[in-house]
Amino acid sequence: MKRRHFLELASASATAALLPTFAHAATPLKELRLDYAYYSPSSLVLRRFGWLEDEFKADGTNIKWVLSAGSNRALEYLNANSIDIGSSAGLAALLAKANGNPIRTPYIFSRPEWTALLVRKDSPIRNLADLKGKKVAATKGTDPYLFLLRALKTAGLKRSDIEHVSLQHADGRAALEQGKVDAWAGLDPHMAASELESNSRLIYRNVAFNTYGFLNVREEFLSSRPTEVARVIRAYEKARLWIISNPSEAAKILSEEAKVTLPVALLQIKLRSDFSQPLPTNEHIQALQTAAPILKEEGLVKPGTDLKAVIHALIDTRFSQPLISRG
Structure with a gap:
């Protein structure tokens, strides 16, 4: 000792x-x-x-x-x-x-x-460009929110091109799965749970943005x-x-x-x-x-x-x- x-x-x-x-x-x-x-x-x-x-x-x-x-x-x-x-x-x-x-x-x-962009399994959204005019949930002031902004930019979109819905991570998952938003910038473990349990789809991943x-x-x-x-x-x-x-x-x-x-x-x-x-x-x-x-x-x-x-x-x-x- x-x-x-x-x-x-x-x-x-x-x-x-x-x-x-x-x-x-x-x-x-x-x-x-x-x-x-x-x-x-x-x-x-x-x-x-x-x-x-x-x-x-x-x-x-x-x-x-x-x-x-x-x-x-x-x-x-x-x-x-x-x-x-x-x-x-x-x-x-x-x-x-x-x-x-x-x-x-x-x-x-x-x-x-720990973050990516998700949509419901039956969503017609296939890529970032499809998010234009759509409701997207993300927790303001967090990596998923900033990930969302950087991801939009890669597709030539701005924050004003979507309707951002500010929700805490767990609430964002619920809103996505209940159809209240079209997409969600998720965070693990909620993101992983939505994938494995509700078959939510990742439409955009970029490790460098995490x-x-x-x-x-x-x-x-x-x-x-x-x-x-x-x-x-x-x-x-x-x-x-x-x-x-x-x-x-x-x-x-x-x-x-x-x-x-x-x-x-x-x-x-x-x-x-x-x-x-x-x-x-x-x-x-x-x-x-x-x-x-x-x-x-x-x-x-x-x-x-x-x-x-x-x-x-x-x-x-x-x-x-x-x-x-x-x-």
């Missing part, structure tokens, strides 16, 4: 050394607030096994879990100081950051293919509590490696938590989630730089916003370097 404690302190010290302007907390943290989400299997594994509760037990720190139904909710909670750490899609995090949400991203929880899963931290919390953030990231690393070694067991946890069938969970975990790249790098910066123009074109950020600067202010490529497992 003494050796383990020494290694933990050494790792935290190495992290803090990378960020010399960060202050060290003088007192134990009373409560650590973070989200869990069905689109973030690592968060479900952490919550199920109580690894964070174990990690912070000696400090007397209470772990508070808050369910995020989508990136928009996670980012709202962060902006309102309701949670300290929250998970979202990368482009959604950039949109929030550009509009004043004080967050940074020191960790990538997955690279998913931005990464970002673990975001409030800037104030990161600056005042770097050691605690490092401990959370180490726990996420434990969950990531466990999922890689136990994908079927991870799918069972997702199935139980999200109340979806095991085949749906297996589709999300095994075929649509890549857990191999947890460290933010230039790859993630470049992915956002490629996606960023849609935010200006659709008027989602203020005119004159320097999105390149916002991206570099959002993605922290240094903090997690000493914390990432190397094989």
Whole structure:
């Protein structure tokens, strides 16, 4: 135990050394607030096994879990100081950051293919061009919504060419299957469930339009509590490696938590989630730089916003370097 404690302190010290302007907390943290989400299997594994509760037990720190139904909710909670750490899609995090949400991203929880455009099995819609004039559901401020905008552009369409219906992910699925909308920009596991259980059809897929899963931290919390953030990231690393070694067991946890069938969970975990790249790098910066123009074109950020600067202010490529497992 003494050796383990020494290694933990050494790792935290190495992290803090990378960020010399960060202050060290003088007192134990009373409560650590973070989200869990069905689109973030690592968060479900952490919550199920109580690894964070174990990690912070000696400090007397209470772990508070808050369910995020989508990136928009996670980012709202962060902006309102309701949670300290929250998970979202990368482009959604950039949109929030550009509009004043004080967050940074020191960790990538997955690279998913978690969104696509779906229609009902009997729909006459066959391609993106057919969406003109149609009702399309998507959760505003999330990756599926931004995916929809980018997808429309590839077909020469604009947002005004469709009737956008803003619904949370689960409600979007219901609206599609009930015939209340013509198409839906879905999110796993709801998207996978609609495919497997209702035979909904994917009319447009593009892995490159699915931005990464970002673990975001409030800037104030990161600056005042770097050691605690490092401990959370180490726990996420434990969950990531466990999922890689136990994908079927991870799918069972997702199935139980999200109340979806095991085949749906297996589709999300095994075929649509890549857990191999947890460290933010230039790859993630470049992915956002490629996606960023849609935010200006659709008027989602203020005119004159320097999105390149916002991206570099959002993605922290240094903090997690000493914390990432190397094989």
